[in-house]
Amino acid sequence: MPRNSELVGRGFVVLSYVVLSTLPFVYAMARLQMVTGQTPLEALVNFPEAYGAIDALRFTLLEASASAFLTVLFGFPIAWCLGRYQWKHATMLRAVFSVPFVMPAIVVAMGFLLLIDQQSLLYKTGLDLRTETGVIGAYAQRTGWSHPGHFLALIIAHAWFNLSLMIRFVEPTVARLDPAWEEQMSLLGQGQSTFGRLRHLWWPVLGPAVLCAASLSFLFSFTSFALVKWLTPFNHTLESLMASYGGSAGIADYRVDTSEIVMSASIVQFLILLSALYLTSTLQRRHSSRFALVSEHGAQASRGPPTFKAKVTVYAGFVFALAPMVAASTASFRIRNKTDTGTTYTWGIEAWNAAWAGNLSTLNVAEALANSMVFALGTLIIALPVGWILASTIHALEISNHHRLAKALDVATLLPLAISAIMVGLGVLLGVLKNMPSLFQWSLLPILPHVILTVPFVVRIMLPAMRSVDPKWKEQASVLGLSPLRTWYHGYFSFIRGPAVVASSLTLAFSLGEFGASWLLVRTGSWDTLSVLVDTLMSRPKFDPLVQPTAMAAATVLMLLTFFLFILAERFRAEGEGGGF
Amino acid sequence: MIESVLEIKNLAKSFDEVGVFSGLNLRLDGNEIVAILGPSGCGKSTLLRCIVGLEEAERGEIRFASKRREEGVGYLFQQPILYPHLNVAANIALGFKAKPSKKERQITIARELESVELDGFESRRVESLSGGEAQRIALLRAMLGQPEVLLLDEPFSALDLETRRSITVQTRKWLKQRNTAAIHVTHDPEEAELMADRVVPWQALFDHFEEE
Numbered sequence: 164m165p166r167n168s169e170l171v172g173r174g175f176v177v178l179s180y181v182v183l184s185t186l187p188f189v190y191a192m193a194r195l196q197m198v199t200g201q202t203p204l205e206a207l208v209n210f211p212e213a214y215g216a217i218d219a220l221r222f223t224l225l226e227a228s229a230s231a232f233l234t235v236l237f238g239f240p241i242a243w244c245l246g247r248y249q250w251k252h253a254t255m256l257r258a259v260f261s262v263p264f265v266m267p268a269i270v271v272a273m274g275f276l277l278l279i280d281q282q283s284l285l286y287k288t289g290l291d292l293r294t295e296t297g298v299i300g301a302y303a304q305r306t307g308w309s310h311p312g313h314f315l316a317l318i319i320a321h322a323w324f325n326l327s328l329m330i331r332f333v334e335p336t337v338a339r340l341d342p343a344w345e346e347q348m349s350l351l352g353q354g355q356s357t358f359g360r361l362r363h364l365w366w367p368v369l370g371p372a373v374l375c376a377a378s379l380s381f382l383f384s385f386t387s388f389a390l391v392k393w394l395t396p397f398n399h400t401l402e403s404l405m406a407s408y409g410g411s412a413g414i415a416d417y418r419v420d421t422s423e424i425v426m427s428a429s430i431v432q433f434l435i436l437l438s439a440l441y442l443t444s445t446l447q448r449r450h451s452s453r454f455a456l457v458s459e460h461g462a463q464a465s466r467g468p469p470t471f472k473a474k475v476t477v478y479a480g481f482v483f484a485l486a487p488m489v490a491a492s493t494a495s496f497r498i499r500n501k502t503d504t505g506t507t508y509t510w511g512i513e514a515w516n517a518a519w520a521g522n523l524s525t526l527n528v529a530e531a532l533a534n535s536m537v538f539a540l541g542t543l544i545i546a547l548p549v550g551w552i553l554a555s556t557i558h559a560l561e562i563s564n565h566h567r568l569a570k571a572l573d574v575a576t577l578l579p580l581a582i583s584a585i586m587v588g589l590g591v592l593l594g595v596l597k598n599m600p601s602l603f604q605w606s607l608l609p610i611l612p613h614v615i616l617t618v619p620f621v622v623r624i625m626l627p628a629m630r631s632v633d634p635k636w637k638e639q640a641s642v643l644g645l646s647p648l649r650t651w652y653h654g655y656f657s658f659i660r661g662p663a664v665v666a667s668s669l670t671l672a673f674s675l676g677e678f679g680a681s682w683l684l685v686r687t688g689s690w691d692t693l694s695v696l697v698d699t700l701m702s703r704p705k706f707d708p709l710v711q712p713t714a715m716a717a718a719t720v721l722m723l724l725t726f727f728l729f730i731l732a733e734r735f736r737a738e739g740e741g742g743g744f
Numbered sequence: 745m746i747e748s749v750l751e752i753k754n755l756a757k758s759f760d761e762v763g764v765f766s767g768l769n770l771r772l773d774g775n776e777i778v779a780i781l782g783p784s785g786c787g788k789s790t791l792l793r794c795i796v797g798l799e800e801a802e803r804g805e806i807r808f809a810s811k812r813r814e815e816g817v818g819y820l821f822q823q824p825i826l827y828p829h830l831n832v833a834a835n836i837a838l839g840f841k842a843k844p845s846k847k848e849r850q851i852t853i854a855r856e857l858e859s860v861e862l863d864g865f866e867s868r869r870v871e872s873l874s875g876g877e878a879q880r881i882a883l884l885r886a887m888l889g890q891p892e893v894l895l896l897d898e899p900f901s902a903l904d905l906e907t908r909r910s911i912t913v914q915t916r917k918w919l920k921q922r923n924t925a926a927i928h929v930t931h932d933p934e935e936a937e938l939m940a941d942r943v944v945p946w947q948a949l950f951d952h953f954e955e956e
Contacts, residue, residue, distance in 0.1 A: 346798050347825040350818070352841035352889045363838060367829040 187590025195426035210427040223400040230321035230384035238329025241480040244473035246337030264327035267676025268389035270718040274487025325380035332376040375446035495715035499708040514712030531696040539674040542613040550621025628662035668732035755804030779936035782946030788929035818891035820899040824882035826870040833866035839888030876907040896928040
């Protein structure tokens with residue numbers, strides 16, 4: 164039984180987190196309500212009349228649905244082939260397929276911009292997504308659809324970004340499903356045909372996982388900001404609409420229309436995201452361990468090495484996963500030279516020198532990296548214990564048969580995912596401006612939204628690990644006469660050390676790459692993060708040939724750091740662990 | 745003369761160049777129940793997997809009286825594999841070769857359940873079944889396709905002694921009622937005697953095949 168002081172401590176942390184995660188949204192809403200004089204319901208009703216809102220909603224729904232579809236289309240065959248056969252470098256392959264999800268969106272945007280650039284291989288094959296000439300231009304002219312190339316680039320980038328969701332959810336089940344189940348099905352009357360096996364075995368087993376990954380892809384594509392900002396500059400999503408009007412929203416008697424747009428858009432977005440989260444959470448429960456799972460090595464050994472088709476699928480996916488990252492780092496060494504005869508390119512490290520010297524920005528890469536690290540470490544110091552306490556409280560409630568309370572708290576920890584980073588940033592901004600303006604000068608302010616946005620991931624990773632620890636280990640340790648600390652260490656902590664490292668690495672990676680909230684909150688150049696620095700550099704006019712390569716150099720540093728953290732996390736991930744990111 | 749439903753001649757199988765068996769011969773006559781008796785790990789299960797087509801034999805010949813192997817053979821695994829996303833009736837229905845009408849399906853399943861003394865189990869969840877009940881459901885499902893030969897891969901080995909004896913006797917009775925031939929592999933001589941018309945020790949499978 165937990166002691167009273169422990170219960171009070173836990174209650175305090177849980178309550179603080181719930182308040183902290185909902186307060187920015189509630190505060191932003193209250194402020195916007197005061198400025199616009201509308202209730203949330205009125206704002207919802209007035210949504211169609213807000214300038215650009217319907218177009219933004221239509222575009223957001225279209226791009227998020229298309230992105231989710233494309234994620235399934237690209238990701239499922241890879242997940243299937245990867246899980247089904249014995250691959251020589253399976254850990255490395257998995258890491259490469261998973262790393263896009265933690266890659267900073269701004270780096271991805273830069274990578275994809277380069278892949279669709281006029282110097283790119285894609286352009287040379289006649290597929291001009293950027294300036295939309297050739298086939299794409301003809302299609303745009305015939306259908307009257309403006310900028311289909313940009314739209315295509317965005318949904319491909321989203322599919323790339325969310326590839327790991329499909330692999331993390333589907334691949335472990337494919338890899339560990341007892342082969343005897345498949346054999347049994349093939350020997351039964353209804354399992355003789357491929358369609359029969361698909362209907363009676365594979366759909367019930369994999370369907371919830373596929374739909375769960377698809378609904379999460381929808382969710383993340385819906386709130387995507389950096390990719391939308393850079394790849395589809397002619398269209399607004401709800402998120403980018405809020406970001407562009409957010410700067411002047413919430414100020415009394417000034418541009419009330421912008422407050423109205425932000426208020427109604429955020430309510431619509433909140434409702435849609437809440438529905439998507441509810442669907443995800445329901446599907447996640449159905450994607451359970453009812454199915455007989457065996458050791459991944461045992462199941463794969465029975466199917467042997469990959470077939471030729473599987474190799475083509477996985478290696479094509481491998482190239483796709485690496486392409487934007489390779490493009491971004493290669494571009495950092497490629498310098499444009501404009502001469503009278505035309506434009507040529509040379510290879511060199513001038514951009515890297517400029518990045519380290521900070522010639523083109525307020526900060527150099529090292530200083531921005533230090534800022535990012537300070538924010539990331541600050542986030543980790545708070546988010547890990549908070550997430551840990553939340554997860555252990557949910558687990559404690561579950562084992563003491565308080566299932567409803569446990570479920571409510573579980574859903575509450577997911578809430579920040581339904582509130583976009585822009586809204587969290589805006590809420591913090593407005594709340595601080597109103598109540599503690601002096602805090603606005605506090606350079607560590609971005610840590611607050613980073614904590615709110617990363618705690619759900621810590622809970623998602625720690626909770627399944629805590630559920631899987633058998634209490635007999637702790638009981639065994641306690642009857643051996645060990646001290647309470649050693650009992651806790653040997654009977655509990657040693658089993659969740661791996662997931663704790665995974666959660667720490669991912670928290671650091673998410674915080675390092677976070678862009679939306681930092682973009683809103685970092686108001687003084689001296690506290691720019693690496694992701695803000697990349698955006699600032701890319702937003703500069705490109706007369707200076709070093710501007711773009713310097714941005715790519717900064718993006719490469721961020722990418723390498725994230726990659727390193729992810730590989731570290733992979734080493735500690737348990738076999739078959741997939742659902743918890 | 746009774747026609748043989750299955751003939752195996754000179755069968756060989758190895759895994760990663762390690763031989764499992766070689767020169768194996770067996771003949772199964774119509775509605776005959778044969779028990780193959782051998783120690784664990786000798787290759788009994790591999791033999792059944794070769795017969796049903798889950799493993800490919802390296803050499804030799806497996807000949808069925810029916811034209812298509814998948815239509816002629818039923819298989820019962822060591823552990824009953826019942827799918828937890830389906831209830832008992834839906835699990836049994838997987839055994840139908842052609843999809844029956846809803847009414848026909850209900851009547852057939854109810855009749856089959858009654859024949860194994862599990863009447864009223866249609867809507868039960870498979871997690872709630874005992875080992876013996878689950879294995880009887882799996883047996884029922886395997887028989888639904890009316891196979892010519894049923895292969896039993898030590899399906900009762902995980903059950904307690906009393907249940908094992910009673911289910912073995914019941915299965916034999918059932919197979920005889922349906923005129924179905926069977927190969928039952930086991931390491932338990934008592935179970936082999938209870939089940940089979942003919943008990944064949946594993947080593948005897950490697951004697952030369954007697955040509956008619």
